[in-house]
Amino acid sequence: MFNDGNILIPDTELIAEFNKKLKFWYIKNHRKLLWRETTDPYKIWLSEIILQQTRVAQGTPYYEKFLLNYPTVFDLAAADERDVLRLWQGLGYYSRARNMHYTARQVVNEYGGKFPETAAGLSKLKGLGNYTAAAIASFSFGEAVAAIDGNVYRVMSRIFGIQSDMLSNQGKKEFALMAGQLVPSDDPATYNQAMIEFGALQCVPVSPACHICPVTDMCFAFAHNMQNQLPVKVKKLKVKQRFFNYIVVESNGQLAMKERPSKDIWQGLYDFYLLESTAPIEDPDDLQSLISSAGLLQQGILKMTSKIYTHILTHQRLHVSFWWLEISETNTIDLPAGLTFYTKEQIESLPKPILIDTFLKEEKYL
DNA sequence: TACGCGTGGCA
DNA sequence: TTGCCAAGCGT
Structure with a gap:
């Protein structure tokens, strides 16, 4: 050789x-x-x-x-x-x-x-x-x-x-x-x-x-018993684009949050009711139909915060919009499974993704 | 240089 | 179900 x-x-x-x-x-x-x-x-x-x-x-x-x-x-x-x-x-x-x-x-x-x-x-x-x-x-x-x-x-x-x-x-x-x-x-x-x-x-x-x-x-x-290692192909890690639409359900100053499931990012941290879409949703009507199909009662005014957050992870790029859903005091709401209302003090102590924390601070909630 | 391009088979 | 390809090439 x-x-x-x-x-x-x-x-x-x-x-x-x-x-x-x-x-x-x-x-x-x-x-x-x-x-x-x-x-x-x-x-x-x-x-x-x-x-x-x-x-x-x-x-x-x-x-x-x-x-x-x-x-x-x-x-x-x-x-x-x-x-x-x-x-x-x-x-x-x-x-x-x-x-x-x-x-x-x-x-x-x-x-x-x-x-x-x-x-x-x-x-x-x-x-x-x-x-x-x-x-x-x-x-x-x-x-x-x-x-x-x-x-x-x-x-x-x-x-x-x-x-x-x-x-x-x-x-x-x-x-x-x-x-x-x-x-x-x-x-x-x-x-x-x-x-x-x-x-x-x-x-x-x-x-x-x-x-x-x-x-x-x-x-x-x-x-060298390397049949499974060769040939070497360095895969360019593909950044996946994901579109998150958070519904921030608020009632009496409390927010509905839930723990992130396993097998996805942010496992164990807390976020809001999440509707994921394959493309950005800008029209509230589109979100309304998504919400009703998901079974969430629509009893308040849905309002999108002006900004769309981009959050970059190693292999994902998240495009995140937040929608406030305010429930008036006289109404009750059936929250989707897993969601619980938390007071501001509780939320402060919950583990949250930086994205969520940033959002709450920018909205002057925390 | 990195990426998009189609479809069907397989674990 | 989902990912990973299988006799690559053009831009």
């Missing part, structure tokens, strides 16, 4: 050994898929576009009906975009279909109906990124370039112990460097197919069957 700064590139003997075992596994275990029985770049291209982020079982019927309706790139180029989209219907990621149609016309009009024969040339076409361009280049034209899809990332990461984030740019560079060392000049097409198929069938994301794997003897993940 030699060190390239960030990753260890295995020596040529180890690479040769891995490739040999991989190829043997592939010959024995690969699926017979329609698009593997041709080198026609149009068909390979069609299959690769369809299979982007899509399972074989889901994409196969589409591959067949597209070939039936548009047997050649000329037929696809001559079609109306609307018809192409109609045929794509149900497969999702519809820009794939639009780009494919666009590219078919470009191939016909600017390339005389022939696809470029290198990954670099193919990359210039719309809808073809690094992976798809490399896949077509190797499958159709035998170019010795590595086609790195999600399966290949996983296999390389586990076998050779690459622990860089496969979603980061730096990580992608390291994987690409490794992949470039692995791809053989002899029959790169079968090698690429084999890597992808190996990832799809044997080195699967969850609970791979390592006891029947032919390369455990050279597998970093197996040796």
